[in-house]
Amino acid sequence: MSQLAKLQSDFQAYLMDDVKGAAFKAHMIDDEKVGAKKRLGIYVDAYRLRIIEALATTYPKLKALLGDDLFEITARAYIKQFPSKYRNMRWVGDKMQTHLEQTLSQHPIAVEMAAFEWALGLAFDAEDAPNFTLQDLAAILPEDWANLTFRFHPSYHLLPLQHNVVQIWNALDKEEIPPNALQTNAPCLIWRMDLNAHFRSLDTTEYAALQSIVEGASFGTLCEQLQENASEEDATIQAAQYLSGWLNDGLITKA
Amino acid sequence: MSNTQQLPHLTSPSLGFGLGLRTEHYHPILNSKFSESLKVDWFEVLSENYMVPGGKPLYFLDKIRENYPVVMHGVSLSIGSTTPLDADYLRDLRKLADRIQPAWISDHLCWTGVHGQNMHDLLPLPYTEETAKHVVERVGIVQDYLGRRILLENVSSYASYIDSTMTEWEFITEVAEQADCLLLLDVNNIYVSGYNHQFDAKVFIDGVPKNRVQQIHLAGHHNHGDYIIDTHDAPVIDPVWDLYEYAISRFGAVSTMIERDDHIPELAVLVEELQIARDIAAKSLEVAA
Ligand SMILES: [Fe+2]
Numbered sequence: 001m002s003q004l005a006k007l008q009s010d011f012q013a014y015l016m017d018d019v020k021g022a023a024f025k026a027h028m029i030d031d032e033k034v035g036a037k038k039r040l041g042i043y044v045d046a047y048r049l050r051i052i053e054a055l056a057t058t059y060p061k062l063k064a065l066l067g068d069d070l071f072e073i074t075a076r077a078y079i080k081q082f083p084s085k086y087r088n089m090r091w092v093g094d095k096m097q098t099h100l101e102q103t104l105s106q107h108p109i110a111v112e113m114a115a116f117e118w119a120l121g122l123a124f125d126a127e128d129a130p131n132f133t134l135q136d137l138a139a140i141l142p143e144d145w146a147n148l149t150f151r152f153h154p155s156y157h158l159l160p161l162q163h164n165v166v167q168i169w170n171a172l173d174k175e176e177i178p179p180n181a182l183q184t185n186a187p188c189l190i191w192r193m194d195l196n197a198h199f200r201s202l203d204t205t206e207y208a209a210l211q212s213i214v215e216g217a218s219f220g221t222l223c224e225q226l227q228e229n230a231s232e233e234d235a236t237i238q239a240a241q242y243l244s245g246w247l248n249d250g251l252i253t254k255a
Numbered sequence: 256m257s258n259t260q261q262l263p264h265l266t267s268p269s270l271g272f273g274l275g276l277r278t279e280h281y282h283p284i285l286n287s288k289f290s291e292s293l294k295v296d297w298f299e300v301l302s303e304n305y306m307v308p309g310g311k312p313l314y315f316l317d318k319i320r321e322n323y324p325v326v327m328h329g330v331s332l333s334i335g336s337t338t339p340l341d342a343d344y345l346r347d348l349r350k351l352a353d354r355i356q357p358a359w360i361s362d363h364l365c366w367t368g369v370h371g372q373n374m375h376d377l378l379p380l381p382y383t384e385e386t387a388k389h390v391v392e393r394v395g396i397v398q399d400y401l402g403r404r405i406l407l408e409n410v411s412s413y414a415s416y417i418d419s420t421m422t423e424w425e426f427i428t429e430v431a432e433q434a435d436c437l438l439l440l441d442v443n444n445i446y447v448s449g450y451n452h453q454f455d456a457k458v459f460i461d462g463v464p465k466n467r468v469q470q471i472h473l474a475g476h477h478n479h480g481d482y483i484i485d486t487h488d489a490p491v492i493d494p495v496w497d498l499y500e501y502a503i504s505r506f507g508a509v510s511t512m513i514e515r516d517d518h519i520p521e522l523a524v525l526v527e528e529l530q531i532a533r534d535i536a537a538k539s540l541e542v543a544a
Contacts, residue, residue: 002389004385005369009337012369012372026417027416028414028415033481033482034451036414039482040413040414042414043376043413047375083372084373085373087303088307090303124310125310126308126309
């Protein structure tokens with residue numbers, strides 16, 4: 001290892017653990033005015049504070065849910081457990097869900113909140129794609145309808161949730177006291193519309209409908225699927241309503 | 256310095272006076288009535304913030320680019336690191352440059368991590384021949400890949416190595432001349448590091464190659480008494496304005512901008528602060544002429 005490589009390796013080790021890495025201090029000028037320990041301490045603190053801030057930006061409601069103190073403890077432990085491998089701070093929090101499963105498993109709501117906020121972040125800057133519009137739909141010939149399949153926007157994400165995370169998120173967003181954590185089984189649809197991340201809970205029928213369409217089922221297949229619980233006419237109306245809703249939400253893109 | 260006259264002219268003409276682009280200002284910048292009278296000549300964007308797949312950041316960047324020259328400023332190139340250059344990062348950087356056609360691309364003369372880790376900080380380098388050689392080699396690779404000269408910025412530092420064998424300005428000069436790259440001179444950082452390491456900021460300014468300074472940064476900081484931390488959360492202080500005047504009298508008209516990363520005020524407040532830079536530069540150039 002070159003001298004420079006050794007210096008950098010030791011400097012980094014010091015930033016991660018200034019007790020274990022203390023020997024590195026001898027490489028820095030130790031003056032009367034400030035002193036090497038305090039000087040390096042500026043870097044030691046800045047490293048953590050910068051990442052804690054980035055995590056708070058990615059997980060604002062998780063922070064509100066845990067409170068400042070527990071969030072900071074969690075963030076510090078996270079930094080130790082999952083040092084950043086990313087050039088872009090935006091990705092630094094990608095292991096938060098795993099981290100919370102390991103450290104706060106008694107609070108499954110925190111785990112789900114992290115999953116939810118991470119998904120919102122992914123929707124926010126997912127790839128762009130041109131929307132499939134009602135005009136595009138109008139151009140489809142009647143005989144082609146049954147075989148019509150759809151491509152979903154890159155920001156589209158279906159998140160299975162076991163708790164009332166969405167309600168808690170909404171309350172925290174309005175700076176209200178959040179409801180208690182409750183078990184529910186409400187899958188959540190997350191996507192980007194008009195440049196902002198959106199989300200809504202899905203009922204089981206729409207969830208199933210979306211899942212099959214995303215997996216490549218045709219409009220005709222969707223109608224058949226809905227007929228299991230409705231008349232042919234009602235099923236077709238339902239399928240058309242779903243489709244126009246997804247179009248309006250910008251969920252479907254041009255093929 | 257006797258051969259100054261013969262030095263090749265490497266820098267592009269000044270873009271004037273700019274600001275760092277911040278999300279808080281997207282709307283006021285794009286509000287058409289305001290932008291007609293907006294006295295900002297160009298914007299600097301933090302490259303990494305826009306090295307994302309899509310969505311709002313790129314949408315606004317494209318819009319702003321339609322109306323203003325833009326320069327790209329990165330924090331994660333890690334040019335001084337002993338870990339190999341990150342090919343994915345360079346690819347994404349080039350992709351962004353292809354998209355927005357920046358006037359130029361800059362990053363910092365520092366390192367940000369080793370062993371595949373990123374500490375997300377601008378860590379200081381020891382000023383040695385070994386380091387200079389290492390950085391020069393890597394700048395060469397980056398410039399070849401990007402097909403252009405890059406600008407390297409002097410960072411604020413809080414600690415210095417006993418291993419250093421030259422001053423920071425000697426180191427910068429050696430790197431810039433050997434690598435044939437350009438410089439982004441952060442006048443505030445010179446002040447901060449000068450305060451922290453007790454050197455004369457003017458000697459620093461006098462010591463860097465005049466023909467390679469393409470951009471100047473100005474910013475505020477936080478003075479803790481014994482040392483200064485470069486926080487970019489406050490207005491530029493008077494001693495830094497004085498240094499700026501000194502720098503312009505030496506380098507001539509150089510693209511100048513103010514960085515504000517925290518406690519971000521309304522756009523109009525920064526535009527007003529930028530006017531101070533305009534006035535100082537005008538005065539300084541008048542005296543020089
Ligand atoms: Fe700077």
